[in-house]
Amino acid sequence: MLNKVPEVTVWFWVIKILCTTVGESFADWINMNLGVGLINTALIFTAVLAGVLGWQLGTRRYVPFVYWLTVVVVSVTGTLYTDILTDSQGVPLALSSSVFAGLLAVVFGTWYARERTLSVHSIITLPRELFYWLAVLVTFALGTATGDWTLELTGWTPDVSVLLPLGLIVAIVFAWRLGANAVLSFWLAYILTRPLGANLGDWLGSPSSDGGLGLGTAATSVIFLAAILATVVYLTFSRSDVIEAADPTPRAANPARERIMLGYYAVVAAAAGALLVWAHQQPHAAVTGEDDAPAPVTAHLTPKQATSSFPPADIAKFRTITSDTLTKLNSGDQAAATTRVADLETAWDADQPTLEPRNEKAWRFLDSEIDQVLTALRAPNPDQATEAKALTTLLTSLG
Known part of the structure; x- marks a missing residue:
């Protein structure tokens, strides 16, 4: 051929x-x-x-x-x-x-x-x-x-x-x-x-x-x-x-x-x-990894303050993934919960270019809470109570 x-x-x-x-x-x-x-x-x-x-x-x-x-x-x-x-x-x-x-x-x-x-x-x-x-x-x-x-x-x-x-x-x-x-x-x-x-x-x-x-x-x-x-x-x-x-006489x-x-x-x-x-x-903002501590947040925001600047469809998407993760965790399926929470990280990172400019303070607040969720679920020896608390806190912030 x-x-x-x-x-x-x-x-x-x-x-x-x-x-x-x-x-x-x-x-x-x-x-x-x-x-x-x-x-x-x-x-x-x-x-x-x-x-x-x-x-x-x-x-x-x-x-x-x-x-x-x-x-x-x-x-x-x-x-x-x-x-x-x-x-x-x-x-x-x-x-x-x-x-x-x-x-x-x-x-x-x-x-x-x-x-x-x-x-x-x-x-x-x-x-x-x-x-x-x-x-x-x-x-x-x-x-x-x-x-x-x-x-x-x-x-x-x-x-x-x-x-x-x-x-x-x-x-x-x-x-x-x-x-x-x-x-x-x-x-x-x-x-x-x-x-x-x-x-x-x-x-x-x-x-x-x-x-x-x-x-x-x-x-x-x-x-x-x-x-x-x-x-x-x-x-x-x-x-x-x-x-x-095929070239029968390739360059020598x-x-x-x-x-x-x-x-x-x-x-x-x-x-x-x-x-x-x-x-x-050099000093730089490292990419958040599994063992990274979440960035500190100086002020707590109410659910309305945290979400009102962002499109409802996006917030609903994050809320659905978080709820699914919590459901899988409560059913005892740690592996499924860890897999599902990766979707939250991917979706959040992908929407950062459009969400962060709308309200940087609210974005950083939710970003910190998502980091806490990721840290809890990806810990070497995850604690279900800590994981559930982080997920519940995020769900509350998402309304």
């Missing part, structure tokens, strides 16, 4: 970044607005992935719409797998990043041992295509974990967080131009487009007070989706990214230069690590 992967042009990278942002936003919308829950959302998208991937594997050539639809679904699914480990199972991001990095090494090692190539210009057999999509899935999971871990370490605002993955991609392009191994450079850049796309979406959607442009999640998703559709239509008609067959490699550029990559990695260590040591 003809090569099943598009030529790696500037359009490839543009649409890859756009797909990352839209895919993650769509998953969050299903998880929060429909009240499906994180695990159920992951199950739904796993089934969707099986169907879409079957469609992609069934084609005999590269079809832009089918290929990029598969990329979007793989992006969503890989992100959800990481979120489950972090939010539902409490796996530290450092550990999940290491696990996914090891898994990706196994995938690449097995792929190369069988096919003797990792080049995307040679995806002309079913085994190679299967290896390709498995690698893509793991790169999305790895990119999600390392991107979130970076934000956890640094506390960077959305505008600043875009610069690190962007700078690293520029460094990779520079190395590739100077003779670095093309396959290695491609997969390094591919991993980094995941945190770049997510950070770019956060920057566009977050309010200006948080370092964003204030477009909102919905507007950002619509803009990116329109750009994806326009690009796919262009590629469908222009066929400018079609590889008719320069082993000596490739070794030099491997040293360059090592220096870039060391510099990025040093930057993260330095940023972590």
Whole structure:
């Protein structure tokens, strides 16, 4: 069959970044607005992935719409797998990043041992295509974990967080131009487009007070989706990214230069690590984790004061999730309560850009009470009385 992967042009990278942002936003919308829950959302998208991937594997050539639809679904699914480990199972991001990095090494090692190539210009057999999509899935999971871990370490605002993955991609392009191994450079850049796309979406959607442009999640998703559709239509008609067959005469490699550029990559990695260590040591507002104490609140607000500034539909959504969590806790199902409360955290974080500007004092008050709920339910040895008290207090504040 003809090569099943598009030529790696500037359009490839543009649409890859756009797909990352839209895919993650769509998953969050299903998880929060429909009240499906994180695990159920992951199950739904796993089934969707099986169907879409079957469609992609069934084609005999590269079809832009089918290929990029598969990329979007793989992006969503890989992100959800990481979120489950972090939010539902409490796996530290450092550990999940290491696990996914090891898994990706196994995938690449097995792929190369069988096919003797990792080049995307040679995806002309079913085994190679299967290896390709498995690698893509793991790169999305790895990119999600390392991107979130970076934000956890640094506390960077959305505008600043875009610069690190962007700078690293520029460094990779520079190395590739100077003779670095093309396959290695491609997969390094591919991993980094995941945190770049997510950070770019956060920057566009977050309010200006948080370092964003204030477009909102919905507007950002619509803009990116329109750009994806326009690009796919262009590629469908222009066929400018079609590889008719595997390249029988790839560009001659320069082993000596490739070794030099491997040293360059090592220096870039060391510099990025040093930057993260330095940023972590600077005073910053850390991301709330499982063991973090909630931020102190100086004044108590009545339910009316806490909720009157916010849309009733949003408050009703938070109240429903909190009530469901309390019901599961009272029935003795700690695991289900812990899983359900993750939906509260996800929904609250997603609505922050629109809610906080309406009434920062009320938002911080409710944020503190939600933090107390999360801390209680995710404690290493949770106490049911403490959990129930935190949930009941939040329910009261939500009216």
